[in-house]
Amino acid sequence: GIQVEQSPPDLILQEGANSTLRCNFSDSVNNLQWFHQNPWGQLINLFYIPSGTKQNGRLSATTVATERYSLLYISSSQTTDSGVYFCAVVSGAQKLVFGQGTRLTINP
Amino acid sequence: NAGVTQTPKFQVLKTGQSMTLQCAQDMNHEYMSWYRQDPGMGLRLIHYSVGAGITDQGEVPNGYNVSRSTTEDFPLRLLSAAPSQTSVYFCASSPSGTQSYTFGSGTRLTVV
Numbered sequence: 001g002i003q004v005e006q007s008p009p010d011l012i013l014q015e016g017a018n019s020t021l022r023c024n025f026s027d028s029v030n031n032l033q034w035f036h037q038n039p040w041g042q043l044i045n046l047f048y049i050p051s052g053t054k055q056n057g058r059l060s061a062t063t064v065a066t067e068r069y070s071l072l073y074i075s076s077s078q079t080t081d082s083g084v085y086f087c088a089v090v091s092g093a094q095k096l097v098f099g100q101g102t103r104l105t106i107n108p
Numbered sequence: 109n110a111g112v113t114q115t116p117k118f119q120v121l122k123t124g125q126s127m128t129l130q131c132a133q134d135m136n137h138e139y140m141s142w143y144r145q146d147p148g149m150g151l152r153l154i155h156y157s158v159g160a161g162i163t164d165q166g167e168v169p170n171g172y173n174v175s176r177s178t179t180e181d182f183p184l185r186l187l188s189a190a191p192s193q194t195s196v197y198f199c200a201s202s203p204s205g206t207q208s209y210t211f212g213s214g215t216r217l218t219v220v
Contacts, residue, residue, distance in 0.1 A: 001167075004150075031207055033207065033209070041196065041213065041214050042211070042213055042214075043198065043200075043211040044211075045208065045209050045210075048207040048208070086150060086151070088151075090207075093139075093156070093158060093164075094139050094141075094156075094158075094202055094204075094205075095141070095153055095156060095166060096141075096143075096151070096153065096200075096209070097153075097167075098143075098150035098151040098152070099150055100148055100149060100150045101150055
């Protein structure tokens, strides 16, 4: 089946810094999602981005489907950005295949 | 509009016990699914349903049963709990054919 790899596994930054999270996937996909899991465990859908670039406030995402990777950018990080970021691809019938996540810690 | 509601939030079971994790959504979503989250492994799909009366297996279905008698409810049953089933369980729903997923807040299950 399709494999999803995320890097780095952990990232520790000071408030105000910028960060880039990467997601590689092993096969062509029609659907890629980014999720944020906050420190209380809640999963929030950030982006649906099968290709191209999208922006939502300080967050933006770019997917280059032909090269099988996606990037999540977080600018001017805030402590509320802390948590685990997951990318996931859809493998038929809306089944999500998740990467192992990047744990982001933003220190004040 | 409550979204996706999971109960209970925490549960401790003894090996061999059975229990049902409840999941209910009030958004009339056709698609529902169960995932388990283990440390360092992301979320893995257990079972899913594309509509009432239709269920199918995901990546890690062994030890779990599901049914979908109504659009709103998608319970996950553990028939004989094992320590390997200690995990955090998430239920998710989505309108059919869309890319918008809503997750419940999770159930933290410990099997001793």
